Structure formats: C-alpha cells, structure tokens
Amino acid sequence: MPDDGIQERVTPAKPRLTREQIAQRTARELPNGGFVNLGWGIPNLIADYLPKEITVYFHSENGILGMGRRAKPGEEDFDQVDAMKIPVTLIPGASFFHQADAHLMSRGGHLDVAVLGGFQVSEKGDLSNWKIPGTKGSGGIGGAMDIAAGAQTLIVCMEHTTKDGVPKIVKQCTYPLTALACVDTIVTDLAVIDVKPEGLVLREVASGWTAEEVQELTGAPLIARQRIPEMSFA
Amino acid sequence: MKQKLYATLDQAVADIPDGAQIMFGGFGGAGFPNNLIQALARKGTRNITAISNNCGTREGELGLMFKNNQIKHVIASFPGPHANYFQERFAAKEVTLELVPQGILCERMRAAGAGLQGFYTTVGVGTEVAEGKEERFLEGQRCILEMPIHADYALIKAHKADELGNLTYRLAARNFNPIMAMAAKTTIAEVEEIVPVGTINPEHVMTPAIFVHRLVQAKGLRYAG
Numbered sequence: 001m002p003d004d005g006i007q008e009r010v011t012p013a014k015p016r017l018t019r020e021q022i023a024q025r026t027a028r029e030l031p032n033g034g035f036v037n038l039g040w041g042i043p044n045l046i047a048d049y050l051p052k053e054i055t056v057y058f059h060s061e062n063g064i065l066g067m068g069r070r071a072k073p074g075e076e077d078f079d080q081v082d083a084m085k086i087p088v089t090l091i092p093g094a095s096f097f098h099q100a101d102a103h104l105m106s107r108g109g110h111l112d113v114a115v116l117g118g119f120q121v122s123e124k125g126d127l128s129n130w131k132i133p134g135t136k137g138s139g140g141i142g143g144a145m146d147i148a149a150g151a152q153t154l155i156v157c158m159e160h161t162t163k164d165g166v167p168k169i170v171k172q173c174t175y176p177l178t179a180l181a182c183v184d185t186i187v188t189d190l191a192v193i194d195v196k197p198e199g200l201v202l203r204e205v206a207s208g209w210t211a212e213e214v215q216e217l218t219g220a221p222l223i224a225r226q227r228i229p230e231m232s233f234a
Numbered sequence: 235m236k237q238k239l240y241a242t243l244d245q246a247v248a249d250i251p252d253g254a255q256i257m258f259g260g261f262g263g264a265g266f267p268n269n270l271i272q273a274l275a276r277k278g279t280r281n282i283t284a285i286s287n288n289c290g291t292r293e294g295e296l297g298l299m300f301k302n303n304q305i306k307h308v309i310a311s312f313p314g315p316h317a318n319y320f321q322e323r324f325a326a327k328e329v330t331l332e333l334v335p336q337g338i339l340c341e342r343m344r345a346a347g348a349g350l351q352g353f354y355t356t357v358g359v360g361t362e363v364a365e366g367k368e369e370r371f372l373e374g375q376r377c378i379l380e381m382p383i384h385a386d387y388a389l390i391k392a393h394k395a396d397e398l399g400n401l402t403y404r405l406a407a408r409n410f411n412p413i414m415a416m417a418a419k420t421t422i423a424e425v426e427e428i429v430p431v432g433t434i435n436p437e438h439v440m441t442p443a444i445f446v447h448r449l450v451q452a453k454g455l456r457y458a459g
Contacts, residue, residue, distance in 0.1 A: 061336060062262055
C-alpha cells in the first residue's frame with residue numbers, strides 16, 4: 001500500500017453496456033422522418049435497433065438518401081453500396097445524387113442527426129475521431145469533418161474509456177481533432193451525457209452504476225443536477 | 235459534332251504525359267474507371283499527381299498505379315483499409331499525401347470546374363487540415379480558405395453515354411465522377427454502353443456532354459473488398 005494515502009483508481013468490474021446496447025440506446029434519439037447519417041463503428045449498428053413505428057431516411061456520403069437494410073446474399077448490387085462498401089437496399093422515397101451534394105447535405109445543416117464514433121470528446125464538445133497518434137500509416141479523414149461541422153445534432157457513440165481504463169471524455173482532446181465544439185450528446189457504455197454551454201450534463205447512467213462511479217471514469221467534471229435515471233431501451 | 239469516340243482504352247490515354255495531374259472517380263468499389271487505369275498502367279505514365287477519394291484496393295483501382303510507382307503525390311480523403319501498395323510507398327517516402335476532408339475535396343474540385351478562386355469553410359478549423367491556411371471570421375464563425383483543385387485529365391466511369399458525350403450513371407456509382415468531369419481540362423469516360431445521339435432522354439442526362447472530351451466503351455471491372 002502506498003503510504004501517501006492515495007488509493008489507486010480501480011475500474012469497478014461491473015458489467016457495462018455492449019456495443020449493440022449503445023447502438024440500441026442511441027436509436028431512441030433519432031427523430032421520426034429524420035434525415036440521419038451513421039458513421040463507422042458502433043453507429044453503423046444503430047439501424048438494426050430502430051423502433052418499428054419510426055421511419056428514418058439514412059444518408060450515405062457516397063450519394064444515397066433512404067438506405068434500407070443490408071442486401072441479402074443474392075440481392076447485392078455492387079453499384080449500390082454504403083460508405084463501408086457494403087451492398088444495401090433502399091426504402092420507398094430514396095434518392096441518388098453525386099458526392100458533392102452528399103457532403104453539402106452534411107455541411108449545409110440539412111441532416112437532422114449525425115452519429116459518429118469517437119476516440120475522444122472534450123468538455124467543450126471538441127471531437128477527435130480520425131487518427132490515434134503513433135499508429136502506423138497515413139490515417140484518413142473521410143466525411144467526418146464535413147459531418148461534424150454541419151449536422152444539426154451530432155451524437156457520438158463510443159466506449160466510456162479505452163481498454164486500459166483511460167477516460168475518453170476529457171478536458172481537452174490530445175488526439176488530432178476532427179472539429180471544435182461540435183458534439184451535442186455522448187452515448188457510452190456507461191452513460192448518456194449532453195454537452196451544454198455550462199459543461200457536460202449527465203442525463204442517464206447504465207444500470208447498476210452511480211453518477212459518482214461514472215464521474216470517476218470521466219476526465220472532465222460531470223454536472224448531475226438530480227438523481228440520474230438509468231439508461232432505458234424501450 | 236466533335237469526334238469523341240476512341241476505339242481502344244490505350245488510344246484514349248495515349249497522350250497523358252509524365253507529371254500529369256489526374257483525377258480518378260469512384261468510391262466504395264463502385265464507379266471506378268478500372269479499364270482506363272489499367273491502360274494508364276500499360277502506358278507507364280510516371281510522376282503523376284493523383285486526385286482520388288481513396289488509394290486503391292490491393293492491386294485494384296489505384297492500387298495498380300501505386301504498385302507500379304507511377305504516382306508521386308496524391309490528394310485524397312480516405313486512403314482506405316486495403317490500400318497496401320499506397321501505404322508501402324508512403325512509408326518509404328516515395329509518395330506524398332495531402333489529406334482533405336471528403337466534402338471539401340468535392341468542393342475544391344467543383345470550384346475548379348466552376349471558375350471560382352477558392353472559398354471559405356468552417357470544415358477543418360482548428361485541425362491539422364487548417365495548417366498553413368488563411369483564417370478569417372465570417373458570419374460569426376472561424377473559417378479557413380480552401381483553394382480549387384484543377385486537373386489536366388479526369389478518368390471517370392459512367393454507365394451509358396451518347397456519342398456526343400452525355401452521360402448517365404448507375405445507382406451510387408455516380409459518386410465523384412460528375413464533379414471530376416467538370417474540373418479537368420480533358421475528361422475521359424469509360425462507359426458500359428454508347429448509344430446514338432438523341433436516345434438518352436435529356437431529362438435523364440446527369441453529366442452534360444460539354445464536360446466530356448473522350449469516350450471509350452468497356453465492360454466495367456470491379457474489385458472485391
């Protein structure tokens with residue numbers, strides 16, 4: 001035991017949400033009839049969890065509005081792929097357009113909601129999601145900077161900490177930035193957090209977790225105004 | 235009517251010189267001018283500056299050009315998970331890279347085609363992308379100046395052309411092709427089918443013939459993964 005009285009931070013070995021559950025919770029944030037872009041990673045799982053009574057027009061940066069489910073074997077058309085190169089179907093009301101118009105929709109404020117993955121989010125809503133320092137290779141930006149700059153509402157889905165327990169919600173991003181002050185809401189395996197002018201407001205915590213425990217694993221102060229409800233999926 | 239039809243892929247790219255600045259259409263395996271890329275590989279043009287969203291899928295798409303070390307500089311948004319020939323050249327410092335946000339890549343090309351001398355945008359402010367760029371405060375927001383991207387040639391893929399050069403695209407294979415067609419001095423389109431003038435409904439034309447200079451018929455090639 002160190003004699004300075006400071007205890008090591010121990011990550012409570014409690015169950016956290018799965019990636020699928022993060023996606024399921026985030027699906028409840030999408031507006032009926034909305035135009036929505038889903039990024040790589042956890043966001044790409046969200047479409048499977050859309051409540052049945054809701055229609056969302058999914059946007060793909062390569063020039064599709066109104067993507068449906070992924071194509072089944074035998075019905076793939078490789079000229080009709082999503083941003084991850086995967087053949088998709090369309091829903092009634094879909095349209096095609098060129099790539100400049102696709103990003104214009106992102107940048108110009110026409111998308112109701114965009115959901116991106118994240119490596120770090122700062123307390124001011126800065127986002128880092130395209131490159132981890134020290135990794136090999138060139139990295140790649142893709143459409144994330146256009147989307148982050150322009151979506152009406154930007155949700156980031158990610159694990160609350162790295163695999164080593166290092167907080168991904170921080171006072172200041174240390175990884176290369178995607179955009180400044182762009183994130184509205186963060187959905188993690190531990191909490192739902194809104195980025196407000198006054199700071200990070202804790203909206204919900206995962207089942208079995210307290211606000212104090214979530215704060216322990218967060219690198220910036222969380223504002224917890226009242227008793228924080230559990231994340232719900234229904 | 236200007237003669238735009240070329241009998242072979244090799245003839246369509248025969249005059250592309252070393253050092254040319256070339257745009258390559260395609261995204262996600264769809265809409266790549268793979269037959270023209272192979273013709274350019276056979277021709278052996280070197281020191282190319284390539285403008286493309288990504289940097290190839292193994293040997294497919296632009297991968298072949300990197301494998302052959304034909305490209306010295308690339309302006310791209312997302313080199314991609316299977317761009318191994320590019321990554322090898324990049325690690326060996328045999329090719330340099332300018333990374334550009336994808337929508338800004340489109341708009342910089344469109345500015346070139348539209349005769350505009352650049353534009354201001356909030357995209358990239360405060361990031362690596364903003365380094366060395368003029369910053370201004372416009373409409374209450376920090377913005378950076380982005381300049382046009384021109385090209386000597388655009389190699390594009392369309393579905394159907396008439397002999398005048400009006401083009402249509404299939405599904406999401408449109409992607410970057412119409413934008414690049416507008417931005418280059420010489421646009422070379424490989425198309426699946428060439429039909430007589432007047433048989434494409436004018437309402438369905440996606441790239442008007444004014445932007446297309448050479449046409450060559452070729453069956454589309456696609457690379458998996």
